[in-house]
Amino acid sequence: MFSVLKPHRWKLSLLLIAANLGLILHLACGELKSVSEWVWLDIFGEGGSALLALVWLGLVLKSRPAGRVTNYLALGLSCIFFSWWIDSLDEFIRLPDSITWDHWLESGPMPVGMILLTIGIYHWHREQLAISAQMEKRERLFREHRLFDKLTPLAGADYLKRQLADSLQDSQTQQQPLSLLALDLDHFAAINQAYGHAEGDAVLQALSHLLLLNLRRQDLLCRLAGDRFVVLLPNTGERQAKELALELQQAVHGLAHKTRLHGERLQLVATTAVVMALDEPPQDLLKRLNLALARAKQPLAKSA
Amino acid sequence: MAVKTSWYEADSRFIPGHYQPATLIDLALSRDIDSHRLLRGTGLFHEDILAGTARLSPQQFFGLIGNSRKLLDADDSSFLFGQRLLPGYYGAASHALGHAQNLHQALEILIQQQVLLSPLVTLHLELDAHHAYLYWRDSCGAGEHWRFLLEAGMTSLVAMSQWLSGERLPWVCCFSHAEPRYIEQYWVHLGEETRFERPLDMLSIPREYLTRAWPGASATAGQVARQQAREQIEQLGFASSFLDCLYDYLREQVRQPPSLEQAAQAFAMSPATLKRKLHKHDTGFQQQVDRVRKQVALHLYQVKGYSNDEVAAYLNFNDAANFRRSFKRWTGSTPNLIRQLFNSR
Numbered sequence A: 001m002f003s004v005l006k007p008h009r010w011k012l013s014l015l016l017i018a019a020n021l022g023l024i025l026h027l028a029c030g031e032l033k034s035v036s037e038w039v040w041l042d043i044f045g046e047g048g049s050a051l052l053a054l055v056w057l058g059l060v061l062k063s064r065p066a067g068r069v070t071n072y073l074a075l076g077l078s079c080i081f082f083s084w085w086i087d088s089l090d091e092f093i094r095l096p097d098s099i100t101w102d103h104w105l106e107s108g109p110m111p112v113g114m115i116l117l118t119i120g121i122y123h124w125h126r127e128q129l130a131i132s133a134q135m136e137k138r139e140r141l142f143r144e145h146r147l148f149d150k151l152t153p154l155a156g157a158d159y160l161k162r163q164l165a166d167s168l169q170d171s172q173t174q175q176q177p178l179s180l181l182a183l184d185l186d187h188f189a190a191i192n193q194a195y196g197h198a199e200g201d202a203v204l205q206a207l208s209h210l211l212l213l214n215l216r217r218q219d220l221l222c223r224l225a226g227d228r229f230v231v232l233l234p235n236t237g238e239r240q241a242k243e244l245a246l247e248l249q250q251a252v253h254g255l256a257h258k259t260r261l262h263g264e265r266l267q268l269v270a271t272t273a274v275v276m277a278l279d280e281p282p283q284d285l286l287k288r289l290n291l292a293l294a295r296a297k298q299p300l301a302k303s304a
Numbered sequence B: 001m002a003v004k005t006s007w008y009e010a011d012s013r014f015i016p017g018h019y020q021p022a023t024l025i026d027l028a029l030s031r032d033i034d035s036h037r038l039l040r041g042t043g044l045f046h047e048d049i050l051a052g053t054a055r056l057s058p059q060q061f062f063g064l065i066g067n068s069r070k071l072l073d074a075d076d077s078s079f080l081f082g083q084r085l086l087p088g089y090y091g092a093a094s095h096a097l098g099h100a101q102n103l104h105q106a107l108e109i110l111i112q113q114q115v116l117l118s119p120l121v122t123l124h125l126e127l128d129a130h131h132a133y134l135y136w137r138d139s140c141g142a143g144e145h146w147r148f149l150l151e152a153g154m155t156s157l158v159a160m161s162q163w164l165s166g167e168r169l170p171w172v173c174c175f176s177h178a179e180p181r182y183i184e185q186y187w188v189h190l191g192e193e194t195r196f197e198r199p200l201d202m203l204s205i206p207r208e209y210l211t212r213a214w215p216g217a218s219a220t221a222g223q224v225a226r227q228q229a230r231e232q233i234e235q236l237g238f239a240s241s242f243l244d245c246l247y248d249y250l251r252e253q254v255r256q257p258p259s260l261e262q263a264a265q266a267f268a269m270s271p272a273t274l275k276r277k278l279h280k281h282d283t284g285f286q287q288q289v290d291r292v293r294k295q296v297a298l299h300l301y302q303v304k305g306y307s308n309d310e311v312a313a314y315l316n317f318n319d320a321a322n323f324r325r326s327f328k329r330w331t332g333s334t335p336n337l338i339r340q341l342f343n344s345r
Helices: A002-029 A040-063 A068-089 A101-107 A109-135 A157-173 A188-195 A197-213 A238-254 A282-300 B020-030 B035-039 B046-051 B058-072 B077-085 B092-098 B103-112 B143-165 B183-190 B219-236 B242-252 B260-266 B271-280 B285-304 B308-314 B320-331 B335-343
Strands: A178-185 A220-225 A228-234 A256-258 A265-267 A270-276 B121-127 B131-138 B172-174 B202-206
Touching (some): A002 A101, A040 A068, A101 A109, A157 A178, A157 A228, A178 A188, A178 A197, A178 A238, A178 A282, A188 A197, A188 B143, A197 A220, A197 A228, A197 A238, A197 B077, A220 B183, A228 A238, A228 A282, A228 B183, A270 A282, A282 B183, B020 B035, B020 B046, B020 B058, B020 B077, B035 B058, B058 B143, B077 B183, B092 B103, B103 B121, B103 B143, B103 B219, B131 B143, B131 B242, B131 B285, B242 B285, B260 B271, B271 B285, B285 B308, B285 B320, B285 B335, B308 B320, B308 B335
Antiparallel strands (some): A178 A270, A220 A228, A256 A265, B121 B131
């Protein structure tokens, strides 16, 4: 937690000092209200807003790498917090009517903060577009972080099933073919046994990057389970899908993965299978794909 | 009749922390899970496990499994755990498994040395003319974690037999639970021949695979390791769990099921103690009696090919309707449907 906030320690201490100065200034010039004069609704409303602004600030700083966009967001939220903080102070401290600077302190930072926050969010949006471009082939139009795989930078089976249902509908309304491709490593268990499961994990991660590089823009790559990957191929007939499958197989064959411990080269071989969607529910299509893969693996059974 | 007087219970601390629990801990650590959060509430310390001094009770192991499931939060946890389980690093018993001459011997080692190799799950092997059937039983009252243990257990056996035999074996996996949302994990880790909503949790394989020689096994090393593992079990003082001892006793008496009082007497304890022990294992006496009778009835149908009347007569039911009702209670299905299920295999 603290290591995350470290790059922002100047900003945070400045905010702390400013908030304290505001408090001291109020205390120096005004007098405390008695508890009977407190208006609880205002205290909750204004104090709660200030507190929430602080929570937003913390979340933003914690979830984002430091940088220009983060600075805009942090400064904007800091100003907003300061404004609400001063606003809630006068619930507890009464200032004499002759003093006018408190209005400036209260209302001045708010528009500045709003403008900074807007600039920050706008750049965040630009940044997100850039990231989404990088996420291409791993997700389509819909994002749900809970469906991401824990090991590889890909989506898992649940995301695939969801996308498959949508794509099946699209392909029917647009009268376009839709194909699915499955790719499964041969002798993956032997890699785990010989080099350890951590090496097996590294192979899967390398493989997911390799497969992404060999796909088209509109394709979606997911990790189904274990060492089995599935690619959703919109607007693709069976013949074209088979060509893609062959390309992926060759790419895997050509991958010179080195083990992490001794830099030894692992020769990877993959089996692929392709099915074209018929008029059927997603679950049946996936089942058919896996049976096709099992058949393709059959000659291997003797030597697996 | 005499019954074994030594067994392990859900709170007996005997599972070495660096055996099966360490396999799960290592899996969680490889997914960047904090070891303190992983062991929270189990009364265990990572240092003790690393030092090789920690001994877990089945209940503590369940606690660890519960934490791992929650923190890993992935559909493949049980399968990844299972892949790492066998032959494992559990001393002589693992050596014995690694040097098994064939599948049959490997299964016998697993069954005889269950307390070392698989303390939470009991295996039972049955053969008929063409098939070998391997039944999976809860030995310590796993409750909500049973499915996790079953997935891990079956994966471990399928993965180990594939590795040691050097070929993919045509296992058929049957589960009593319904098809889960994450069916693809079963396809990838257990194969396409996976069936759900079956009367029993079971693996089956054509009998000829039992005796095919496995490459790389050393007969001498295997024999010595088996002997060492037997000595280890003798030192431990027990070879099976309390629920398994009760199961064996009830199975012998299955044609005339004993009452709770009779069972308590056979186990040299008061009925109240027996009840309390069963409660500790999250079960009851009638539940255990039914479990045995269900297993025997299914065995008679499946392996002996008995008719409804013959099974009812064997289990001493006076009339067919009564038997059908009981059978429905045990399996959620009628005898005729179950027989169809077996015939369609």
